[in-house]
Amino acid sequence: MRVLIIEDEPRLAENVARSLRESAGYAVDIANDGREGLFMAESNEYDAVLLDLMLPHIGGLQVLHHIRGAGQRTPVLIMTVREEKESVVALLNAGADDYLTKPFDLGELLARTKALIRRGKGHPSPLLAVGDLELNTVDRSVRRGGRPIGLTAMEYRVLEYLAYRPRAVVSKTELLEHLYDYNWEKFSNVIEVYISGLRRKLDDGSTHQLIHTLRGQGYILQD
């Protein structure tokens, strides 16, 4: 999963990003003003956007209007210092999916972001299941047929992304877009490395494989 933080206070943005990376294994990009944030939101595919309201250049509300105006369905969580009912109502009416008032609890922000991503993918439950494969997105544990499977952080991120879209073809580019933040060089062969690692661990002791390759198109996770 890849998350964009638009926040003009670099220290706060860095803390939030660090928490999302460490505790959820998300790829996180940071924009320190509205203009940069809007550019990044429009030029990359994010699974969630965390948006501050008081931003230089373009205010947070305007960024939200632009994102929604362009038809983007990315879930947006607003980080605001205002907690008056009117401003909350205005935010939700402008297309925000959730809000959190500063100063907030990092754990709560993390949980809300995860919930937003789940709902955005059409899976309100934190448990994902494809065939006999089970993923718990809260503690990032994976089981197949009741057997726990130990994955590396990157392997889990690839599998989680695929598990949110079971039986759909996911291209390597899409995987790269959603698993790496802006600062990473994107080489498609890394994905192949993770997929083969995943296949080896998931299919160990099973009769059929879960991850299928469609040559030239991408991967499908299905029973």
Add this chain to the structure above:
Amino acid sequence: MAGLGRGHNSIKSWLILVVVLSQTLLALGLLVIGILFTHRQLRSTLDGHIQAHAMSVAALVRYTEDATGNVYFDDSLMPPSVDPSRPDWYAVWTERSGLLTRSANWPAGFEIPPNGPDHWSFTWANIRYRGLRLFRVPVLDREEGSAFHPQTLTIVYASPTARLDQQVKHSGFYIALSSLLLLAVTIPLALWGIRRGLLPLQELAGKAALVSSHNWELQLPEEIQQIEELRPLTDSMSTMLERLRHSFDQQGEFLGNTAHELKTPVAMLKSTLQSLLQRPRPLEEYPAGIERSLEDLDRLEQLLQWILRLARAEQWARGALRRDLEIIDLTATCEDAIERMRALAESHNTTVHLSRNGPMLFRADPEDLQLIWTNLLQNAIRYSPEGGSVAVVVSWGSGGGAQIIFEDHGAGIAPDHLPHIFERFYRGDPSRNRATGGFGLGLAIVKALVEAYGGSITADSTPGKGTRMTVVLPAVPKF
């Protein structure tokens, strides 16, 4: 209201006092005038009676049957006294033979005053009398014949005035009684009128008591608004309430803004500490985390200091603070500020030019001026392009005050941001963002301080060409 005693602090009791006093005075005046008038009227009636009696006495003087012209007094037909219960006095003198007759009760030793009016008043043996003197009264009883020698009489007639005095006393009593009765009717009427007349004041006070920090509206009924005497009061009350509401709102806004601004650094500190605790970390990460927290705290502290500085400047601008101020040279404080900003200017590769106009004396706290100049300089330097220049011009303004201009040739300020740059916490224009610690308070503090010295600050800017800040300080600051 200077006539009010210390204990009379009520308009109502003052008005009541005035009404009662004036009515009583009126009644007393009526009484005195009534008594005097009645006395005059009755006395002139009495004078008429006395005159008539005197003439009757004259009619009783008759000539003898011979032609000598001698007279005698025929008292058989003497009329009763003017006041039948109190005998009158009389005496008649003839021209040739002197005293002809006098009443039996004529007092011995009574002297008739030689001159004075015909009617006069006097007191004899503690009894008050009204007297009449008639001279050269012809004897009415005429005789025919050439040898007849007529003569004239002098008549004095006096009557006690006891009955007149009694009547005057009675009429005085009746006037006083009727005045009292009238007072008993008119005073309550006046009191009722005063109370009714003061009702709008009570209603106004009642409405004013309803005004609070939740309800600033002074809602007055139409009939109170139309009272001419109350209009200056209600008008100034409305104006005062409007001003109060404004400053109350400003205070509330300031508090709200401040609380919101404090949330961001608190959020920073909290997130730093939480991310440190989120998972077990190698021991060496903790000192770094604590250091980051301290940096966050520094920023919080900085913001608090800026807020306090602004609050102090604004308080002082409202006249809350007074200090003993020394006379200082404006140009010298500008030079100091430029010196202080030298490092920043050098790091931006920017030169600062100061054009002086000799020493300019001003009464101020040098620290305040330093704060103003360094803030403006800092902005000008930061928004100057690399290798640019900032001009500081100190001169006499047109109004006799000092004019200090800070001009840069940077990106300028967009027209829609320009009107707001002096507002607290305004950071709409990012290029002005971090100039004064990034809190959006620097220019608000500058403005509050300049205004505290009775001056003004204006900003002109052309996007792409630069910004010019003009501070005007009055020659003699007002305080």
